[in-house]
Amino acid sequence: MNKKIFVMLANGFELIEAMSPVDVLRRAGLNVVTVSTMENTLEVESAQKVKVVADINISDINVGEGVMVVIPGGFPGYVNLRSDSRVVEIVKEYLNSNDKFVGAICGGPTTLGINGLIGDYKFTCHTSVKEEMASEKYEHKDVVVDRNLITSPGAGKSVEFGLALASVFVDEATITKVKKGMELI
Template sequence: MKKVYLLLAEGFETIEALAPVDVLRRCGIEVVTLSVGDSKRVVSSQNIPVEADKLLSSEDYLDGDMLILPGGSPGYENLGKSSKVIELSKEYLNSSEKFLGAICAAPSVLENAGLLKGKKIICHYGVKDLIKDGILGNEKVILDGNLVTASGAGLGIDFGLKLAEVLVGPEKVEEVKKKMTII
């Protein structure tokens, strides 16, 4: 079974985190949510408390197939303040066997860490000016090598579907889309 780690920092965007969790689990993928803070209880930017499965500080989490960074404000800023988030992002992005997903403003965290050089990405319009090394595209969801990016909250399900597709293939995703009445 494929394993995904999804990071939750105070102020994360609810849909950008939980829609992918829902889609990935429907596809039979194990998803473990990790709190970046000191408590498993993490509050979203919409003031919705969520209980993470584990604390990021408790293990190294290098055994996953994918790492996901949701956006949201100030969630993406809180992700960027964590050296462990940056270290883990580098490990996943620099591996030929792993994937990294970032949505909304989260690609700016990767930019600040120097991880977007030559990568085609999309991000929220509010942080586009922060992208210097990444190549901005116009698509709603972009796959470039092992990096999947999406532009914002309205694409939480589309982002989740693309993440699932790279892990379990288009056939399984089509089956799940049908059950979700997306097609």
Template sequence: MKKAVVLLAEGFEDIEALTPVDILRRGKVECTICSIDDELYKTSSRNTTIKADESIKNIDVDEYDAVILPGGLPGAANLRDNENVIKLVKEFNSKNKMVSAICAAPIVLKQAGIIEGKAVTSNPNFKNEFEAANYKEDFVVKDGNIITSRGAGMSIYFAFKILESLTDEETVKKVEKSTLFDLVKGYYGK
């Protein structure tokens, strides 16, 4: 079974953190919600409090296939400014494991020094942060082991791209059908 870890900092964006958890768990990917410090309860940018499953100090990169970084402010900045997060992201990347970030969270990948020359996207308000990268305006951008997405409205596309990268076409189609995303995807043509 594949495993992913979602990093939560104070001020995370609800939909960007929980949509990947929901979609991945539907696809039988074990998904751990992880606090970036010892305090397991984190409050989102919309004042939703979530209890993490684990603390970052207990995460062994070798046990996971992917790390997921939700945006939101100040959540993305709190991720970027946490030395343990940067270390973990660098370790996932050095082992060619999936590193994914949405909205403002690609600033974490920049801080970790792993996106120079890579195709990436982000919330448009952060576009100027990525002059050393190959910036795109697609809903979701995948370049090797790195997946980035634009924002809350693209959360389900982001989650499905992660699921697609961790599982197989049959699993993706099954989850798309069970969530009716197959209808949405057809409607919007993405």
């Protein structure tokens, strides 16, 4: 697949919520691009103080090349992402598209809630940010898929979230192969 899955990274992102989906998506053969939202640097520091070098800076991406944008949680990472107008515009564009997807985990869905983008989508998120979503469509599930929005509540569901993201683009046989390789089945 030539189309890209953009995983947004800001200082304070949750390591497992970003890197587990990256791992799963790449195992499934998908084109994943990690994106630094930091000014003039590819280096981003996780909430756990692990430094990650992103593939590209947000100022250099071609948004039209993407088919999905993924918003991890982690504090203050998700606050940094939802406050970044560039990230919000990409999420808005992808959400309003017929052939693009948005994935968000933990505090990541607040990018939609705080910026008035959640609309009538069903979603899940970390229980600590549920009130910030400004929506009654919350569902207490491991993963919620509603049209082109895929959400998950937190770090413990990161692999399952990654599998849900991958299943948008690959067949069940590929998902089974990934699960076997990860000793999930």
